[in-house]
Amino acid sequence: MELDTMDRAPERPALPKIVKVSAEARAIEALRSQIITGMLPAGARITEVQLSGEMGLSRATVRTALHELQKEGLLRLKPYTGWTVIQLTRQDVWELYTLRSAVERLASQLAAGAPMEQRTRIQAAFDNLADACVDASAARIAEADFCFHHAIVDAASHSRLSAQYELIAQQIRVYIRSSDALIPDPADILSQHAPILNAILSGDSAEAGRLAEEHNLVEGEKLGQSIG
Amino acid sequence: MELDTMDRAPERPALPKIVKVSAEARAIEALRSQIITGMLPAGARITEVQLSGEMGLSRATVRTALHELQKEGLLRLKPYTGWTVIQLTRQDVWELYTLRSAVERLASQLAAGAPMEQRTRIQAAFDNLADACVDASAARIAEADFCFHHAIVDAASHSRLSAQYELIAQQIRVYIRSSDALIPDPADILSQHAPILNAILSGDSAEAGRLAEEHNLVEGEKLGQSIG
DNA sequence: AAATTGGCTATTGTCGACAATCTTGGGTGC
DNA sequence: GCACCCAAGATTGTCGACAATAGCCAATTT
Missing domain, CATH: 1.10.10.10 (Winged helix-like DNA-binding domain superfamily/Winged helix DNA-binding domain)
Incomplete structure (x- = not known):
């Protein structure tokens, strides 16, 4: 009995995997x-x-x-x-936002058909955005805004779409950082995003796509105006 | 006079510029x-x-x-x-065709609003496709089909869209080469593409986009079935 | 017989050095 | 003063060699 007890080492947590990165x-x-x-x-x-x-x-x-x-x-x-x-011209901005609108339209359509579990994550991202709009800094609001969009794209479960969306978003971020684009009013942000969320949550694929496309085109138009 | 004539070398065509390629x-x-x-x-x-x-x-x-x-x-x-x-799975094919449908929808919308000069090129590509469908080989038909789609994308005058479309098309070509996908009936090809052309030529942006999206989704569905 | 270990080979990852090209500044000629 | 030319320096393009890693197979252990 005692030998048996002594031979068994105590359980310990597994060491984390070391991810090799070149x-x-x-x-x-x-x-x-x-x-x-x-x-x-x-x-x-x-x-x-x-x-x-x-x-x-x-x-x-x-x-x-x-x-x-x-x-x-x-x-x-x-x-x-x-x-x-990169330095982006007005043409570049137009290209990025039209392309983003096309891609995000598709993402929103797919997200509206996604399992409820995925759609709940979009809801959480929206809640986070709503919280940020109450009292957070502009940078945090912008970050929450990006996270909301990413939640939609993630819910689409479409790896190429996610990858493409990321490339577009990166370039847009470079542009926003280099521009004097005005930060939208927090109340506007919520009123723009809520309908998209609602369409997705209610499974209305066509409406989700239409709203997402429109939102991106409108925002893109505004952003393009800020090029001096 | 003679000296003047002798001094002037005969005109010759300029040598083509040598494009430096690494x-x-x-x-x-x-x-x-x-x-x-x-x-x-x-x-x-x-x-x-x-x-x-x-x-x-x-x-x-x-x-x-x-x-x-x-x-x-x-x-x-x-x-x-x-x-x-790459070897493409059914999921990959789905991704490629849904993404292509989104991108080509945008391209068709933009092409419908493009100058007539650009739209004429799409007509020419369609004529070429129609000719190929009469008596050409399957490979030539496929090539003319790709050219038609590319003419639409080119007419959009949107460099990022063109680049993205090209990446998608490449992968699709790899897939088609590796699959036993059936070549569509030439009559089907023309009946599928003519409405898109007509919508673009008549400047109906929304209809062009709708038709292009649908065409891609239908073709993608068919192609996806050919995975063994 | 199944699992483990070790060694070797083939491959990519990374290095520093040489080659090719572009830009800039100074000098010269008109 | 302007246009042109040239050389030097800075940069990327390309090279071959060394370093790190994965896969496979044979030998050993359980």
């Missing part, structure tokens, strides 16, 4: 983050040599990261000259 | 072409070492190309193991 992937992430948060502002020039020194990585590794972000639309390469963070 | 870009193009045409079939394994030898390029150059095509959705990377040409 230096390339980490460089991509770090760079993307700096671009999206505006630390690397629109129009900023970047060189592989500079980043290589800064990040303690070989230029080849940095180069891979830069090429990936170029593919995501966040950077522009001038061969043999350098890299630049 | 080895990386050429590798990307060559690889993409092999994937889309099926020479590198769905599921095929590729290694950097093999391609480097084949193409007479450094592995780093090839690697850049492979990473770009991964970003385009044509290749998958297994770290430290190898690259694979």
Whole structure:
């Protein structure tokens, strides 16, 4: 009996899995983050040599990261000259918002048909947005706004749609950071988003899509006006 | 007089400009072409070492190309193991066609509002498709079909939409090459596409979008059934 | 017989160095 | 003063070599 007890080690929690991430992937992430948060502002020039020194990585590794972000639309390469963070024209803004409206229309349609469990998450994101609109900073409201849209896109359970939406959203964030776009009135935000939520929750796919599309086109039009 | 005549060399046509294309870009193009045409079939394994030898390029150059095509959705990377040409599941096909329907809906709406000059090109592409349906091979019909869709997308004058559409189309082509999808009856092809053309030519933006969306969803449903 | 371990090979990941190209500033000629 | 040219420096493009990792197979252990 005693031997049996002594032989059994006490239960302990499993160690967390160590997720392996290549230096390339980490460089991509770090760079993307700096671009999206505006630390690397629109129009900023970047060189592989500079980043290589800064990040303690070989230029080849940095180069891979830069090429990936170029593919995501966040950077522009001038061969043999350098890299630049994107600067968006009015045409670019129009393109981003029309494309986003198309994609988000689809996402909203799919979300309206999603299991209730997924739709509940959209409700939670809306509640979070509503809370933020009461007394939070503009930055927090903007973040909650993005989260609401992402909740819809996630509920669509469509990986390519999510990926595409993310690429569009990234570019829009770069633009917003570089523009003097006015932050919408919190009351407006809620009145714009509530109908979309309601259509999704009630399973009205066509209405959800129509409202989402319209919302994006209207917002895009407003944003486009803020280019000097 | 004679001296003047002798001094003037005869007029000759200007030499064409030499467009500088990096080895990386050429590798990307060559690889993409092999994937889309099926020479590198769905599921095929590729290694950097093999391609480097084949193409007479450094592995780093090839690697850049492979990473770009991964970003385009044509290749998958297994770290430290190898690259694979995509193989699409029914879910993938669904995703591609729903996304394509959303994008092409937008393209058709914009094309319906485009200058007549642009719309005329869509008419020309349709005529070409109609000619092909009379007596051409299945491959030529498929090509003319793609050209018709591309003419609509081009008429939208929306660079991001065109780029996105191209990425989707590429993946669909890889899938079609790997599937036993039946080639639609030529008469069906024309009856499906003519209403879209007519809506665009008559400037009916909403109808063009509706028809384009529906056409893509119906075709996507059919294609998805052909997965064994 | 099934599970584990270890070694080898093949592959990608990353490195630093050489090659190709672009930009800029200074000098020259008109 | 303006236009053109050229060289030098800065940058990306490409190379081959070393480092890290995954997969496979044979040997060993249970």
